[in-house]
Amino acid sequence: MTTAPTASAAALRHAVGEARRLVVKVGSSSLTSADGGHLDVGALGALVDALAARRVAGRQVVLVSSGAIAAGIGPLGLSRRPTDLATQQAAASVGQGALVAAYQAAFSRHGLTVGQVLLTADDTTRRSHYTNARRTLERLLELGIVPIVNENDTVATHEIRFGDNDRLAALVADLVGADGLVLLTDVDALHDGPPSQAGSRRVPFVATTEDLESVTIGGTGSAVGSGGMVTKVEAAGIAGAAGVPTLLTRLPDVGAALAGADVGTVFAPAAATRASRKRWLAHATTARGRLVIDDGAVAAVTERRKSLLPAGIVEVEGTFGPGEPVDVCAADGRVIGRGLVNYSSGVLPRLLGRSTRDLARELGPEYEREVVHRDDLVIL
Ligand SMILES: Nc1ncnc2c1ncn2[C@@H]1O[C@H](COP(=O)(O)OP(=O)(O)O)[C@@H](O)[C@H]1O
Numbered sequence: 001m002t003t004a005p006t007a008s009a010a011a012l013r014h015a016v017g018e019a020r021r022l023v024v025k026v027g028s029s030s031l032t033s034a035d036g037g038h039l040d041v042g043a044l045g046a047l048v049d050a051l052a053a054r055r056v057a058g059r060q061v062v063l064v065s066s067g068a069i070a071a072g073i074g075p076l077g078l079s080r081r082p083t084d085l086a087t088q089q090a091a092a093s094v095g096q097g098a099l100v101a102a103y104q105a106a107f108s109r110h111g112l113t114v115g116q117v118l119l120t121a122d123d124t125t126r127r128s129h130y131t132n133a134r135r136t137l138e139r140l141l142e143l144g145i146v147p148i149v150n151e152n153d154t155v156a157t158h159e160i161r162f163g164d165n166d167r168l169a170a171l172v173a174d175l176v177g178a179d180g181l182v183l184l185t186d187v188d189a190l191h192d193g194p195p196s197q198a199g200s201r202r203v204p205f206v207a208t209t210e211d212l213e214s215v216t217i218g219g220t221g222s223a224v225g226s227g228g229m230v231t232k233v234e235a236a237g238i239a240g241a242a243g244v245p246t247l248l249t250r251l252p253d254v255g256a257a258l259a260g261a262d263v264g265t266v267f268a269p270a271a272a273t274r275a276s277r278k279r280w281l282a283h284a285t286t287a288r289g290r291l292v293i294d295d296g297a298v299a300a301v302t303e304r305r306k307s308l309l310p311a312g313i314v315e316v317e318g319t320f321g322p323g324e325p326v327d328v329c330a331a332d333g334r335v336i337g338r339g340l341v342n343y344s345s346g347v348l349p350r351l352l353g354r355s356t357r358d359l360a361r362e363l364g365p366e367y368e369r370e371v372v373h374r375d376d377l378v379i380l
């Protein structure tokens with residue numbers, strides 16, 4: 001583990017404002033008209049003006065933009081955000097084109113070119129796809145392009161889907177080694193209760209997760225957003241675990257926020273970060289199944305940092321192949337870790353409760369392997 005110094009709110013605001021490489025995420029609710037069915041070209045233009053100014057000043061920007069589904073509502077003649085997957089995919093197919101065309105038109109007024117990058121949760125779960133996405137983003141940035149990232153909604157399925165773009169933005173911030181993450185939404189900051197509730201107050205600084213204990217964090221307040229503040233706070237945690245500070249505010253305040261003004265909420269990064277591969281395993285992968293383990297195995301993997309052996313596993317759930325991510329759970333269902341499993345869900349059940357020595361003697365030396373090696377296991 002490497003340690004990062006803890007910094008004051010003002011220093012973190014300054015660091016985000018001065019970031020050499022910044023990831024900015026904008027939510028659907030900030031980009032769509034009051035009726036929720038069309039792009040708000042004025043809001044989009046104001047965002048582009050702020051980002052282009054940075055780019056022209058030599059700083060790099062990756063934009064993670066939601067709004068594909070919302071932008072497809074009007075053109076498809078729908079009255080509200082669709083709830084079924086197939087219509088959401090159709091709306092995203094129509095809306096994503098409109099979204100990127102609007103960005104290209106707005107950035108080209110500043111002499112800048114954009115590149116569309118569509119990712120699925122599967123792309124971040126597979127390590128080779130994940131590193132490939134990093135290579136693409138790096139190359140686009142080297143070429144002076146502004147990458148515009150969104151989930152590939154037209155092919156994403158319910159089982160494997162980001163849904164909102166907050167987590168995706170945090171993963172992208174880690175992926176590109178950003179110096180800061182900015183989350184732009186339709187509310188000025190994190191409040192200590194739902195902002196619709198009278199008396200709720202802005203939380204200007206979240207230094208550690210303890211600061212969140214007295215905060216009521218709710219879901220979306222708009223007809224087009226998804227995830228609400230819950231996924232934004234989680235995203236700040238994921239970025240923070242990679243040492244990246246997060247600034248959350250509303251779109252009209254982006255200029256002031258990047259100039260270091262005391263607006264929005266700034267989240268300090270964690271004081272200690274894990275190795276990049278363990279962060280990928282903890283945050284970027286989607287578990288394909290679960291291994292339920294007994295109390296002795298929980299102690300072995302959490303306290304003594306041992307590999308997980310077949311003897312400690314009591315139940316296998318889900319369908320997975322060797323090398324895929326699975327959640328490791330205690331008997332009460334608590335997820336205690338995530339690991340890359342060495343055996344498929346078809347093979348594992350007959351190994352449970354057995355010692356590796358017996359298994360090797362009976363089935364061959366390849367069965368002496370641990371189920372999850374400690375290097376492929378992250379404790380959550
Ligand atoms: N404690 C809180 N502080 C601020 N906003 C909150 C809080 N709890 C819930 N929210 C809601 O989260 C919403 C922002 O999330 P969301 O609608 O998903 O936006 P976006 O489309 O930008 O991702 C706010 O409009 C607000 O109604």
Ligand SMILES: N[C@@H](CCC(=O)OP(=O)(O)O)C(=O)O
Binds near residue numbers: 070
């Ligand atoms: N990928 C989807 C994002 C869906 C969504 O609502 O996200 P968000 O507004 O970030 O909560 C889209 O572009 O419509």
